[in-house]
Structure formats: structure tokens, C-alpha cells
Amino acid sequence: xxxxxxxxxxxxxxxxxxxxxxxxxxxxxxxxxxxxxxxxxxxxxxxxxxxxxxxxxxxxxxxxxxxxxxxxxxxxxxxxxxxxxxxxxxxxxxxxxxxxxxxxxxxxxxxxxxxxxxxxxxxxxxx
Numbered sequence: 001x002x003x004x005x006x007x008x009x010x011x012x013x014x015x016x017x018x019x020x021x022x023x024x025x026x027x028x029x030x031x032x033x034x035x036x037x038x039x040x041x042x043x044x045x046x047x048x049x050x051x052x053x054x055x056x057x058x059x060x061x062x063x064x065x066x067x068x069x070x071x072x073x074x075x076x077x078x079x080x081x082x083x084x085x086x087x088x089x090x091x092x093x094x095x096x097x098x099x100x101x102x103x104x105x106x107x108x109x110x111x112x113x114x115x116x117x118x119x120x121x122x123x124x125x126x127x
Contacts, residue, residue: 002025041061043060043062046061050107067085068083070113070115078109080096081094081112083112095108
């Protein structure tokens with residue numbers, strides 16, 4: 001689709017500007033295809049597990065897991081939570097509000113801010 005759009009732009013707008021826009025459209029198509037292919041890779045994140053101890057793990061498609069920590073500052077808002085993975089590749093993950101249901105996203109935000117999820121207070125017996 002991007003190549004067809006690039007060809008259309010080159011036909012309608014001849015000259016250096018049209019050629020530059022056509023090249024940019026082809027590059028955008030390649031970047032989009034690369035991004036979608038990475039989401040299907042074995043190192044793509046599949047789940048975030050928050051343990052009772054307050055630690056979080058990013059679980060990848062190949063079954064491996066890496067520790068995750070919240071990126072404080074502008075990394076936590078009502079619209080997104082940024083996580084830094086402790087993997088050798090030094091990856092990061094941006095979870096937006098549309099990726100999760102409101103309840104789980106709220107729990108993720110609470111964990112990112114406080115380092116734990118709501119539950120029983122320390123020293124209190126569970127009901």
C-alpha cells in the first residue's frame with residue numbers, strides 16, 4: 001500500500017519534492033512492517049506479572065521473564081505507564097490505557113506509583 005501511495009505521489013508531484021515524499025512513504029511502510037513483525041517475535045512481551053512481593057516481571061513470547069520497574073516522573077500518567085525492563089537488551093515498554101481494561105490498568109498504575117497493589121494491610125489478617 002505504501003509503495004502504491006509513493007507511486008501515486010511521484011506521478012502527481014514530479015520533481016525533487018515528490019520524489020522525497022515518495023521515498024519517505026516507502027520508508028514509512030518498511031518501518032510499519034518491521035514494527036508489526038517485531039510484535040510477533042519470540043522476544044516480544046506477552047504479559048506483565050506483579051508478584052505479591054511488589055516485584056514485576058515482563059514475560060516474553062519465548063517463556064523467559066525479566067524484571068520490570070516503573071519509569072517515574074512523566075512515565076506514569078492516567079493515560080500510560082512506562083516500564084523499563086531489566087533484560088540484557090535494556091528494553092522498555094509503554095502500556096497505554098487502551099491496551100487494558102480499566103480495572104487492570106488502574107492496578108498497574110497503582111503498582112507503578114506505590115510499588116505494590118491494593119490488598120490487605122501489613123499485620124492485618126485476611127478476611
